[in-house]
């Protein structure tokens with residue numbers, strides 16, 4: 001994987017953005033055609049992506065796969081037939097998993113079925129009710145205040161019936177069966193940072209990894225509905241994942257260019273945490289650290305007691321922490337090729353670190369005589385010549401116990417720097433991998 005870091009600044013970042021723009025308009029929920037349409041588009045990039053279908057009613061730990069939901073139309077109209085709120089203008093207007101309705105209601109009755117944000121009067125909130133039967137509309141508070149008639153016609157054309165929960169899975173085998181897990185969710189409708197961004201960054205990471213033919217680790221990518229999807233997946237595969245996953249990341253909110261954030265695993269001490277913190281320290285040192293108490297996505301399941309997978313998250317602006325979150329303002333205007341591309345590059349660096357994070361042991365007792373090797377004159381690292389000090393500093397930690405991230409941390413260097421040194425030291429028979 002020597003070419004791992006070559007793509008920075010290329011037009012890949014633009015292509016990630018273009019895929020986000022393509023996926024953004026699709027009506028998605030935790031089940032339904034929109035999820036399958038999304039997976040079909042992803043298959044154009046990842047030919048080996050498999051779709052799994054889990055029937056409604058399937059038990060998964062304490063949960064059950066819900067009925068499949070489809071929405072075709074939804075509007076509030078005055079009694080003269082003028083549509084005031086229309087699903088065709090925004091798929092956020094119909095409450096997620098809304099029951100159907102088709103009748104004239106009083107304004108008082110309608111009020112109990114409306115969701116708006118008085119503090120953000122311009123935007124439509126994203127609201128769902130997967131497990132309680134309700135009908136409802138989401139609208140801007142400004143629009144709500146214009147509803148002054150005594151009666152309105154309300155139409156929500158939806159079906160809720162036994163079907164399937166669909167999810168996508170891509171497994172890329174490596175030299176080792178131990179694997180790195182990337183999980184993202186395909187259940188949000190037209191919302192960009194949360195979480196079209198996670199879907200497209202995952203897709204391009206997988207696309208890049210499938211071209212790397214010499215992978216040490218195996219890689220698994222999951223495109224699942226949030227919460228119920230990870231619970232269903234874990235209920236079927238948690239033991240296998242416990243045996244094989246060395247590190248994992250939930251890809252969510254990785255599309256804007258305002259900041260980086262980090263949500264650790266439950267205890268914060270896994271390889272996934274260690275790698276992410278190392279990469280962030282060197283490539284995005286201004287990142288905002290959160291704790292596991294700030295969790296909100298599928299790490300809730302992956303890190304739950306008994307499952308205990310090593311799963312963390314590097315994000316851009318984190319869910320719940322940016323003003324556009326779960327509203328119609330979380331649209332393509334807050335994503336950028338730089339935002340998406342930055343997250344993509346940082347995750348590539350995590351993969352690079354995982355692939356090279358070996359332990360090494362020196363082959364001589366006491367310091368080697370570097371003068372006997374060609375190292376002193378030939379070793380040139382990006383812009384600076386590594387002197388004997390660099391080499392001896394690295395060697396002194398090659399005790400077979402420190403891994404390369406530990407050593408890089410001791411040296412206050414990014415792991416890429418140490419990878420280059422290690423190669424030269426191996427070529428000169430000064431260290432060996434253990």
Ligand code: ZN
Nearest residue numbers: 188194319326
């Ligand atoms: Zn969300």
